[in-house]
Every structure is written in C-alpha cells, then in structure tokens.
Amino acid sequence: MSDSTLLFLQLIVPVTTALACLAFRSSPRFQQVLGVTGSALGLVVAAWLLMRVDTGVGIVVAQAGGWEAPFGISIVADRLAAGMVAVSALIGFVVVIYSLRGLRDGELGAEYLPLYSLLILGVQGAFLTGDLFNLYVWFEVMLVASFVLLTIGNKAVQLEGALKYVMLNIIGSALFLVGAGLVYGKIGTLNLADIAVRLADPEQAEVLHTSGILLLVAFGLKAGLFPFFFWLPSSYHTPRVAVSAVFAGLLTKVGVYALIRTYTLFFAGKFADLQGLMMWLAAGTMIAGVLGAAAHFEFRKILSFHIISQIGYMVMGLALMTPLALTASLFYLGHHIVVKTNLFLVGGIVQHLRGTGDLARLGGLARGMPWLAVLFFVPAFSLAGIPPLSGFWAKLGIVKAGLEYEAWALTITALAVGSLTLFSMTKIWMEVFWKDAPEDANTNNKPVDGRLWPLVLPCVVLGSITLWIGFAGGDMLMFATRAAEQLLNPEIYIEAVLGPGRVGS
C-alpha cells in the first residue's frame, strides 16, 4: 500500500464506521461490534502511519483528487500530525470500550456511536489537513458532533452547559473564518505550505497582524486559553462520562495543535511580535486554571480546570520556541492526552459506583476498593508532576527550557502552578479515597460485578502507558525531539507539500 493511500484510509475508516453504525442503529449489539472494530482498525492504521512517517520518509503527503498543491487540498502527515493521530486513535479505541457499559445500560443512545466516530474523524482530519480552510471545515465537523454528544441525556444542567459551549465555540468559528478569509484575500492561497512561502516576504507578513491575532483568538478559544476558556469548565462536567473523557483528552488539544502548526509554519517570521503576548497568555492560563481547580469541590469540575492549567504549560513551550521548549511541549501534549482521559474515566467509575461526583459526599474508597485507588493514583500524581511518572518529565522539560531562555517570571509561575496542581490532586485523593465515608453517604456500593470490565480495562491500559512513559519514556522523548526539529525547519514541510525548489522563491 502506498503511503498516500494510508493517509486517506485514516480518514475513511472513521467515516465508514460512522455510516455503518448509523445504518445498524436498530441492532445495538451489532452496532457495538462495528464501533469497536472501526476504532481498532483506526488504531492499526494510525500506528502504521506513525511507523511509516517516523522510520521512513519523515513526512507523507497526499493531494486530494490528484489536484497539485497549492490548487487542491493537501493532506499532510509530518511527525507531529502522525503522532497526534496515533494518540487520538488510541483514545478513540479505549473510550469506545469504556462506552460499552453506558450503551448496555441505555445511558448512551443509538446515536452515540455514529456521532462518536464523526468526532474522531473531525479531530484526525484537523491533524492531517494541510489547508487552512479545510482545517476550518474539520473544526466544524468536530464541533457539530460534539454539540450533539454534549446534550445526550437532555438534563437541564446539560442543556445549560451545552448552551455556553455552543455559543462561545460558534463565535470562535466566526473569528477563524474571518482570519482565514483575510489570509486568502491578501495572499491568494489557503495551502498552509504555500502561505508559509508567501509570508516569508516581509511585505506580505504585515497581514498577519490581523489574521495572526484572529487565528490566535480562534484557536485559543478552542484550546481553552486564558481569557477564552470559560466555556470549558462550565460544560465538561455535565455530559456522560465517556463523552467528557474524550472531549477532555482530545478537543482542546486540537486547538493547541493548530496553534503549534500555524505559529511554527507561517507565523514564524513575525513570531517575535507576538511572543510576549503569548507568554502572558500562557501564564494567565496556568494560573486561572489551577486557581479554579483549587476552588472547586466536584470531581470532574476540578479535572476540567486542570485541563486549562495544563494547556498553559504547552503554550508556554510554544511561546519560548526553542528546540527544547517545543520538544517538551509536544511531549507534554502526548502525556497529557493519556493522563487526562484516564482521570475522567476513573472519575466516571467512582460516579458509577457511588452515584455522585461531589467530594464531600464521597470517601473511604482506598479501604473499600484499593484497586480503584491505584488506578486513580497513577494519572493523578502524574498530572501533578511527581517523579518518576510521565508528568514529571514533561514539566521538567518545560521548566528547563524556561530557565535556559531566562524567562524567570514565567518559569516561577510554572513551578508555583505545579505545586498548586499537587494541592488540588491531593484534595481529591484525601476526600475520595483517604477519608472515611461520611455518614449520610451512599456507602452501599453497586456490586463490583464482572460487567465492570469495560470501565476498568481502559483505565488499566492508559495507566500502563503513563507508567511506560514515566519509566521508559526515552523513545517518546526522542520522537518529540525529532518532531520538534521538523517543526523548527518549516522548509521540510514546504518542500514535501509543494515539491522542491519553492522555498524562498
């Protein structure tokens, strides 16, 4: 199979899964088999693609419909994109296993699996596209699917959360559209590589003061950057657990990916103008997120605020823009997706067993269910950055890059936020697992029967990956280094898409 076929296959698998699940929505068992098979297939293709990209050519390009770049839409997988696709396929697979229980209990309807596959399609499409307007379309595919997933259940609180999510994201989309339109109006192309070539001309680069800011706001809104994050903590704790887990793992990261892609590829020339602003945004994001987490007392709300503070670390890496900082940022991205999804899933098991996510009404789980405590311990203290778990290495890289850059204030902020993260993770640990269950709490647990395996297995898989990254993460770090190298040399991307001889013309 040729490499470009592999790229198309990566997108065809989820869309076919979605259609097949839609067609067989009247027979739940078969639909579940289709959903799991489709996600597994997606994971296999993604792993294959990652291997081809990393060990072989370094970058795989396909031109949709055979239209030569920059006239058609290019689909590009460099190391960053292929890595992100692989992680998203992994999350897609484990969360679909987790959803099996919800599907069996009737919490998730027959519409769940088709929409879920479309969500994964949107996410992976956004990672793989090499065209600015196409990126907008993938964002919308992802958004529309997420809108409906968010409201499954139709409870008042879910509608309220969805309302905030929908409104702010539609505004973000409008800004993205204007930003993309202005880029086209000024330089007459939408192909990312071609935009990069034309923006190398300093006269043209001025346009980016407008478009660059519009796209920064649009992507920042999707990523949950300060001060655009308000939709996130007010909606992520309301939907079904499987839905919020996949949202928490993937959706904001698409925004971060878009920021990394655009700012390394075509805003690189003018980056110095925006660097200060981006550092402020990163610091604000870290602080706002962690303070929110410290203030709240509900399992998933605390975790939602932590997403925001962790996004701050990734953007800090991007803002510093040194090879080490970017490497650490990519490493952080991969580690965070795995850990954060896992935390939401474990929170879901607690909620499933005890019927609440309110910390005050939980307790005694360390004694009652030590296995659950272990499942929580690994991702929670990895997120907080306790060595030797994966989060420690990610934070270490970011902080080291900050020190090398001599961005003292930013680095001190990162360290302070890290200790506050530990504080609020300890809060969950103490309240849910360590303290005795309160007297009025519902302590007659639902029976831990064999049917719990779809909920537990994904947590075990993700927890093992976290441990692997922590103890033997050298491979992943080397991969992140290679991916960052590719990003810092945009001519590799440009030449792969447009063919040789176009750089600097």
Next chain:
Amino acid sequence: MNMILSLVIGIVFATGVYCLLRRSLMRLIVGIILLGQAANLAVFTAGGLTVGAPALVGEGAQVPAVGAADPLPQALVLTAIVIGFGLTVFAVTLIHRARETTGNDDVDAFNRTDAV
C-alpha cells in the same frame, strides 16, 4: 463598493456583538446569526469584488478571461453558509429546549454549571 461593504460588515459585526452582550436568549441567537453573516461577508469582500465578470471560461478558451471573478471565495462562503446554517439550527433548538426546561429567557438564570 469596497468601502460600502466594509462599512456594512463593520455595522453587522457591531450589531452582532451588541446582541451577544444582551441578557436575553433570543438576542443571543440573533447575535450569533449576525456574527456568522458578517464573517461570510468579510470573506467574500476580502476575496475581491468584481462587477459583471463571471468566473466562466469562454468558448474555445482554456482559462477564464483576465479580471474575471475569483470563484474560490464564493465556494468558501457557500461552504461557510451551509455550515453556519447547521450550527444556527442546532443553536436555536438548544435555546428552545433550554427555555422550556428552565422557563426563563434571562441569561443570568443560567448560572448553575459555574457555581462553586
């Protein structure tokens, strides 16, 4: 023509933002719609305005005549309109359901998901 359209875009954007800042759900949806339309107009205008030069290839020619309209912004706007329509329909339904369940049109009544 460019000037007029630019002013119109500015006015539509401003009206949209004004509506979004109101407290009524109904105005919120109007604001979203206006914002989307303003964005579409902005893309269309930024793509370049031409009068009476359709993007058609003349008989016997291989490419459109010089100065013909650029079809790409039109295609982009068309895509954006369709997507925007879908989003708007969903938002309208959502607001309708939210109003039904809470019986309130005031945005300030929707503060449960943010409560500490």
